[in-house]
Amino acid sequence: MSSTALLAVAASTNSDQQSYLLQARQMQAMSFIVHIPLVCFGMVFPTLLLYCESLWLRTGDPLYRNLALRWTRVMIALFAVGVITGTILSFEMGLLWPNFTATFGSVFGLGFAIEGTSFFLEAIFIGIYAYGWTRLSPRAHFLSGIPIAITGVTGSFMVIAVNAWMNHPSGFTLTGGQVTSSHPWRALFANRYVWHEFVHMYLAAFMVTGFLVAACYAISWLRGSRSRHHRTALAIPLTAAAVAAPLQVLVGDWAARDIARTQPVKLAAVEGLGQTMSGAPVHLLGWYTDGRVEYGVELPHVLSLLASHDYNATVRGLNSFPAEDLPPVNIVRISFQTMVGIGSALALLAVVCLYMQLRHRRLPDAKLFYLAVAVAGPLSVIALIAGWTTTEVGRQPWVVYGVMRTSEAVTAAGIIPVSYAALALVYLGVLVALAWILRRFATTPLPDEDSPIQLPVTAPSSP
Amino acid sequence: MILDYIPAALALIGLAIYTVLAGADFGAGAWQLTAGRGEAGRRIRDHAYHAIAPVWEANHVWLIFVITVMWTAYPAAFASIASTCSIPLVIAGLGIIFRGAAYALHTATRENEGEAVDMAFSISSVLTPFALGSIVGAIASGRIPLGNAAGNLVTSWLNPTSILSGVLAVLVGLFLSAIYLSADAMRPADLSLQRAFRIRALLAGGVTGVVAVLGLFVVRQDSRLLFDELTSGGGLVAVIASVIAGVASLILVAAYQFAVARVSAAVAASCLILGWAIAQSPQFLPGLTVEQAAAPRTTLIAVLIAVLASVVLIAPSLGLLFTLTLRGRLEDGDETPADRRWPPRHTAAGRHRVTYLSAAAACLVLTVGFLSLGEAGWQHVIGVAALVCCAVLTFRQIAPGSPPAGTTAEGD
Numbered sequence: 072m073s074s075t076a077l078l079a080v081a082a083s084t085n086s087d088q089q090s091y092l093l094q095a096r097q098m099q100a101m102s103f104i105v106h107i108p109l110v111c112f113g114m115v116f117p118t119l120l121l122y123c124e125s126l127w128l129r130t131g132d133p134l135y136r137n138l139a140l141r142w143t144r145v146m147i148a149l150f151a152v153g154v155i156t157g158t159i160l161s162f163e164m165g166l167l168w169p170n171f172t173a174t175f176g177s178v179f180g181l182g183f184a185i186e187g188t189s190f191f192l193e194a195i196f197i198g199i200y201a202y203g204w205t206r207l208s209p210r211a212h213f214l215s216g217i218p219i220a221i222t223g224v225t226g227s228f229m230v231i232a233v234n235a236w237m238n239h240p241s242g243f244t245l246t247g248g249q250v251t252s253s254h255p256w257r258a259l260f261a262n263r264y265v266w267h268e269f270v271h272m273y274l275a276a277f278m279v280t281g282f283l284v285a286a287c288y289a290i291s292w293l294r295g296s297r298s299r300h301h302r303t304a305l306a307i308p309l310t311a312a313a314v315a316a317p318l319q320v321l322v323g324d325w326a327a328r329d330i331a332r333t334q335p336v337k338l339a340a341v342e343g344l345g346q347t348m349s350g351a352p353v354h355l356l357g358w359y360t361d362g363r364v365e366y367g368v369e370l371p372h373v374l375s376l377l378a379s380h381d382y383n384a385t386v387r388g389l390n391s392f393p394a395e396d397l398p399p400v401n402i403v404r405i406s407f408q409t410m411v412g413i414g415s416a417l418a419l420l421a422v423v424c425l426y427m428q429l430r431h432r433r434l435p436d437a438k439l440f441y442l443a444v445a446v447a448g449p450l451s452v453i454a455l456i457a458g459w460t461t462t463e464v465g466r467q468p469w470v471v472y473g474v475m476r477t478s479e480a481v482t483a484a485g486i487i488p489v490s491y492a493a494l495a496l497v498y499l500g501v502l503v504a505l506a507w508i509l510r511r512f513a514t515t516p517l518p519d520e521d522s523p524i525q526l527p528v529t530a531p532s533s534p
Numbered sequence: 535m536i537l538d539y540i541p542a543a544l545a546l547i548g549l550a551i552y553t554v555l556a557g558a559d560f561g562a563g564a565w566q567l568t569a570g571r572g573e574a575g576r577r578i579r580d581h582a583y584h585a586i587a588p589v590w591e592a593n594h595v596w597l598i599f600v601i602t603v604m605w606t607a608y609p610a611a612f613a614s615i616a617s618t619c620s621i622p623l624v625i626a627g628l629g630i631i632f633r634g635a636a637y638a639l640h641t642a643t644r645e646n647e648g649e650a651v652d653m654a655f656s657i658s659s660v661l662t663p664f665a666l667g668s669i670v671g672a673i674a675s676g677r678i679p680l681g682n683a684a685g686n687l688v689t690s691w692l693n694p695t696s697i698l699s700g701v702l703a704v705l706v707g708l709f710l711s712a713i714y715l716s717a718d719a720m721r722p723a724d725l726s727l728q729r730a731f732r733i734r735a736l737l738a739g740g741v742t743g744v745v746a747v748l749g750l751f752v753v754r755q756d757s758r759l760l761f762d763e764l765t766s767g768g769g770l771v772a773v774i775a776s777v778i779a780g781v782a783s784l785i786l787v788a789a790y791q792f793a794v795a796r797v798s799a800a801v802a803a804s805c806l807i808l809g810w811a812i813a814q815s816p817q818f819l820p821g822l823t824v825e826q827a828a829a830p831r832t833t834l835i836a837v838l839i840a841v842l843a844s845v846v847l848i849a850p851s852l853g854l855l856f857t858l859t860l861r862g863r864l865e866d867g868d869e870t871p872a873d874r875r876w877p878p879r880h881t882a883a884g885r886h887r888v889t890y891l892s893a894a895a896a897c898l899v900l901t902v903g904f905l906s907l908g909e910a911g912w913q914h915v916i917g918v919a920a921l922v923c924c925a926v927l928t929f930r931q932i933a934p935g936s937p938p939a940g941t942t943a944e945g946d
Contacts (some may be wrong), residue, residue, distance in 0.1 A: 151634050158598065158627065159627050161598055162616070164605060165605065166627075173612070173614070174609070176610075177607075177830055177833040180829075181833065183605070184606050187844075190595055194592040206858060218851070252830055253829065253833045310929055311929060318901070318924065321921065325917075428932040485687070508641065
């Protein structure tokens with residue numbers, strides 16, 4: 072029980088730390104931005120892949136087998152990159168935020184330990200699945216994919232449980248800056264905040280994965296590749312995203328009400344509501360300054376409706392909180408509006424898509440539709456990152472909401488700026504490499520429909 | 535209290551397994567540096583790559599296991615280590631990125647491509663174990679005081695003991711992987727490969743032994759306390775066991791008994807880690823015992839439960855993976871006939887499209903009713919369940935392959 076000593080050291084070097092608190096936060100943010108889209112693929116892509124494989128097993132149509140094989144290669148490449156970017160995140164817990172980990176590791180650490188198990192199983196079964204295409208019976212191979220789909224979801228659930236705890240902490244007693252009793256199970260799983268966050272993220276994963284994969288095939292469509300393979304490969308992820316996108320609106324509304332209850336300051340920042348008022352409005356666009364939103368389009372009463380489904384409900388304004396407890400309002404506000412704006416546009420596109428499929432059992436023929444799908448892919452990633460920015464920057468200046476400030480958590484090691492620059496360079500290289508890999512996959516000619524299975528992982532020569 | 539030590543023991547077991555398994559993966563990567571050019575060199579590189587490709591992710595996870603157990607069970611000690619050793623941690627992190635990216639790139643490269651990738655892969659395979667090993671040296675020689683980056687950022691891990699432990703980490707990996715790769719090249723066509731790796735194993739094993747023995751003198755000079763503990767009591771027993779196992783594995787390699795040699799070398803490496811643990815116990819960091827560093831009891835019990843549950847889930851899965859990869863290496867290239875499939879099962883779903891879509895619509899109404907208008911937790915549970923049903927029902931009706939099979943999204 073010695074974290075007090077650690078905190079004492081932290082206090083003594085506080086002024087040094089402040090100078091690179093921002094770099095540490097940016098380094099963490101960058102690491103998340105690279106990792107989170109990969110998480111979406113980990114949560115959802117195996118499910119789409121297994122759907123494809125199940126179609127092959129049921130119909131015997133080699134088209135589905137070839138598609139599943141191709142997607143297996145994509146899954147392996149993305150998982151490999153996800154493994155390393157995830158490892159970096161775990162390093163950063165100690166590297167960037169030692170006082171956070173030192174003080175609260177005993178409370179939230181369990182979540183990551185379970186996530187580690189999940190990740191372990193995922194790695195094992197991805198190995199079995201990828202290398203088992205020619206070594207397992209079709210049924211056994213299909214079954215070996217199911218744990219991948221499950222562990223991708225449980226792993227991210229654990230991480231989200233930790234994030235939910237940071238936003239809405241409970242399950243410990245703090246005496247003199249140190250945790251004297253800890254109830255990790257309760258802290259992580261008896262926390263109401265986790266549920267909306269998880270469901271919101273799960274649907275977001277379907278949107279990001281679905282729209283992004285569909286976008287690749289939409290670009291092919293626009294370039295003239297319109298074979299049955301391409302159309303099927305476009306339709307499966309697009310349908311998944313199109314089903315998720317409108318439902319996401321309902322989940323987003325649920326999230327907003329939970330945040331209004333647990334983090335009123337975040338809600339006020341999301342809108343830039345300076346004064347406490349009843350029948351609070353929402354402003355579209357605009358800029359928050361001096362306690363009000365300038366140049367925005369006012370939608371009266373909408374914030375009250377969002378926060379508690381009551382036209383005239385009172386919403387706390389930013390002025391009712393101490394100035395040192397406020398997040399950077401404009402970042403939160405603009406991120407939120409970006410997420411909601413893109414989300415609404417994607418939901419609209421999804422409705423068009425769903426209508427065509429329900430009514431005419433096909434996708435539209437219009438070039439404009441495929442252009443829209445091609446744009447929807449990158450937009451969904453932007454919305455994802457904007458959403459996480461809203462919740463994470465909206466939690467500032469706290470790392471553990473209301474308990475520990477981010478400035479108290481940061482490391483005193485002075486190599487952060489150098490590490491940040493190095494990591495940024497390396498990640499840039501990784502992204503270029505990833506783009507090259509996916510491009511190479513896309514340009515590899517399709518095998519004959521009846522050709523024997525080529526292992527998804529190429530053997531450069533016969534061993 | 536014994537409970538305080540259990541997570542440390544688990545972390546040490548994890549570290550030993552990581553050293554043996556991932557260490558060998560790193561070693562295989564490093565051997566690619568020595569492969570040389572031309573056809574023979576390429577075969578060596580390919581052999582090293584293919585032997586580890588299916589297992590490296592699973593092996594890598596042991597590091598995550600060690601880290602998460604550490605920060606949950608000994609948070610203050612973990613934070614002190616990670617912040618003081620931030621430089622080697624960053625180096626190890628960058629090395630891990632290069633390695634993972636190289637594996638990812640390998641999934642897309644064709645024959646004779648990716649030499650630069652192999653080079654980055656090999657260099658990071660040396661840097662990463664060295665950096666991680668140097669952190670062990672920093673802890674062992676008592677250079678990490680309790681506190682946020684309280685130790686010296688450079689000399690804490692660049693000192694005789696740390697350099698020794700870093701070099702040993704690299705060498706042990708080289709030794710293990712050379713044995714593994716020799717064992718793996720048992721087919722008649724691979725004889726030249728087996729020769730190549732057997733020589734490498736003997737070489738690496740010999741060098742490891744010499745460095746380890748000379749290292750004892752380095753430790754004596756640099757960290758007298760550690761030396762005394764290593765050369766007395768339980769520490770001495772572990773060191774002697776390590777030496778015996780190491781020598782035995784060299785003899786076994788010379789006698790072409792690669793499978794047993796692997797076990798023996800793994801024991802040698804594990805005993806080295808055990809010796810360090812015994813030498814250091816009960817001190818964790820200077821002035822901080824394991825008991826003082828331990829998290830509250832409830833957390834320790836939670837970690838224990840989580841680890842036990844993990845073992846139950848992971849052990850059989852891991853067994854399956856290793857069985858398949860070991861067996862599969864021997865019988866490459868058999869194909870699964872395309873007609874071995876599940877019997878087509880055209881359910882009644884196709885004929886009841888309207889019914890299913892109505893059910894989806896009903897679920898949507900339930901979602902709005904319970905999730906959007908409800909406030910209580912149980913209402914949200916029903917709402918989310920309805921939402922999932924709505925999504926699945928809709929997807930099944932409109933996605934390609936929805937019954938009747940293959941009529942969606944197809945003009946022809």
